[in-house]
Amino acid sequence: MASVTYELIKTCKQTGARLGRVHTPHGSFETPVFMPVGTLATVKTMSPEELKEIGADIILSNTYHLWLRPGEDIVKEAGGLHKFMNWDGSILTDSGGFQVFSLSDLRDIEEEGVHFRNHISGEKLFLSPEKAMQIQNDLGPDIMMAFDECPPYPAEHKYMKDSVERTSRWAERCLNGHKRPNDQGLFGIVQGGEYEDLRKQSAKDLTSLDFPGYAIGGLSVGEPKDVMNRVLEFTTPLLPTQKPRYLMGVGSPDSLIDGAIRGVDMFDCVLPTRIARNGTCMTSQGRLVVRNAKFARDFSPLDPNCECHTCRNYSRAYIRHLIKTDETFGLRLTTYHNLYFLVNLMKQVREAIKADRLGDFREAFFEQYGFNKPNAKNF
Numbered sequence: 133m134a135s136v137t138y139e140l141i142k143t144c145k146q147t148g149a150r151l152g153r154v155h156t157p158h159g160s161f162e163t164p165v166f167m168p169v170g171t172l173a174t175v176k177t178m179s180p181e182e183l184k185e186i187g188a189d190i191i192l193s194n195t196y197h198l199w200l201r202p203g204e205d206i207v208k209e210a211g212g213l214h215k216f217m218n219w220d221g222s223i224l225t226d227s228g229g230f231q232v233f234s235l236s237d238l239r240d241i242e243e244e245g246v247h248f249r250n251h252i253s254g255e256k257l258f259l260s261p262e263k264a265m266q267i268q269n270d271l272g273p274d275i276m277m278a279f280d281e282c283p284p285y286p287a288e289h290k291y292m293k294d295s296v297e298r299t300s301r302w303a304e305r306c307l308n309g310h311k312r313p314n315d316q317g318l319f320g321i322v323q324g325g326e327y328e329d330l331r332k333q334s335a336k337d338l339t340s341l342d343f344p345g346y347a348i349g350g351l352s353v354g355e356p357k358d359v360m361n362r363v364l365e366f367t368t369p370l371l372p373t374q375k376p377r378y379l380m381g382v383g384s385p386d387s388l389i390d391g392a393i394r395g396v397d398m399f400d401c402v403l404p405t406r407i408a409r410n411g412t413c414m415t416s417q418g419r420l421v422v423r424n425a426k427f428a429r430d431f432s433p434l435d436p437n438c439e440c441h442t443c444r445n446y447s448r449a450y451i452r453h454l455i456k457t458d459e460t461f462g463l464r465l466t467t468y469h470n471l472y473f474l475v476n477l478m479k480q481v482r483e484a485i486k487a488d489r490l491g492d493f494r495e496a497f498f499e500q501y502g503f504n505k506p507n508a509k510n511f
């Protein structure tokens with residue numbers, strides 16, 4: 133029995149979106165799902181108890197950051213990531229590849245792996261498929277990711293083809309290097325940028341290795357939304373129906389809905405937590421910048437339609453005051469609300485799939501959120 137399995141419950145007749153369930157060694161969760169990001173083994177400002185309260189069943193953590201601090205050996209000694217951070221739900225870790233490619237100016241990609249400098253100390257480091265597996269085996273998440281190359285957008289076809297082929301060779305090395313297949317599921321990552329032929333090649337190479345799940349990488353890297361949607365349209369049908377599909381780094385409400393409609397099951401992004409710390413909130417009426425002066429005397433909740441702890445107890449005026457005065461409590465309140473908003477949005481998406489009306493839900497949500505306006509902000 134594989135450590136991570138997927139059960140397709142039903143497909144929305146109106147849109148083709150999938151309602152499913154992923155089983156991991158730390159429980160099951162329904163999909164489509166949004167996974168809050170806890171980069172350094174903590175979702176910034178949130179306790180694991182609060183994450184449970186908002187309905188999160190799975191969170192993400194970052195291999196690269198935990199490798200550097202505190203070091204995977206310390207996490208292993210603590211009994212793994214779940215024990216170390218006191219989270220008994222499911223955990224997914226990335227491979228570290230994305231950070232190596234995005235944080236580091238000085239890197240040298242070779243067949244063996246990537247040489248780069250630690251973004252904090254400047255120390256020389258080397259990450260390879262085998263090393264990424266060893267770190268993730270020591271961290272002990274339920275789902276781990278293969279080590280891949282994340283080319284920038286846009287990239288030339290020739291560059292992308294070489295990169296896709298290397299990522300496939302690395303994926304095979306990851307499978308061989310993964311030492312705990314009975315309690316950790318390893319997902320492959322389909323790359324290929326905006327090129328349909330390369331996505332096909334990547335999906336073919338990776339599905340032949342029979343991973344328990346597949347991620348779609350190389351999106352949300354600066355390409356327009358219509359490019360992302362088009363790539364999803366031709367990529368998800370290349371993936372097995374009975375395995376979960378994870379779109380990496382996507383967390384704006386419109387992209388979550390549009391991704392689900394194109395057959396994606398799992399999403400993660402730092403967006404809701406990052407903008408919350410800047411005083412920006414996602415609400416059913418659209419984006420709300422609670423820092424703005426116009427909320428100084430507004431004693432209504434962030435989102436009158438939201439039932440979260442923040443909205444039930446605190447006003448825009450109070451939260452604005454906390455954020456303007458750099459009080460940490462303000463960041464906790466906005467973070468709590470934004471995560472609740474996305475976790476709850478996905479719950480509504482699942483209900484709409486159940487009722488075969490995700491298309492209607494999308495239309496109503498986009499209208500209310502303001503995504504249909506000509507100059508709508510993207511999230």
Ligand SMILES: [Zn+2]
Nearest residue numbers: 438440443469
């Ligand atoms: Zn709320």
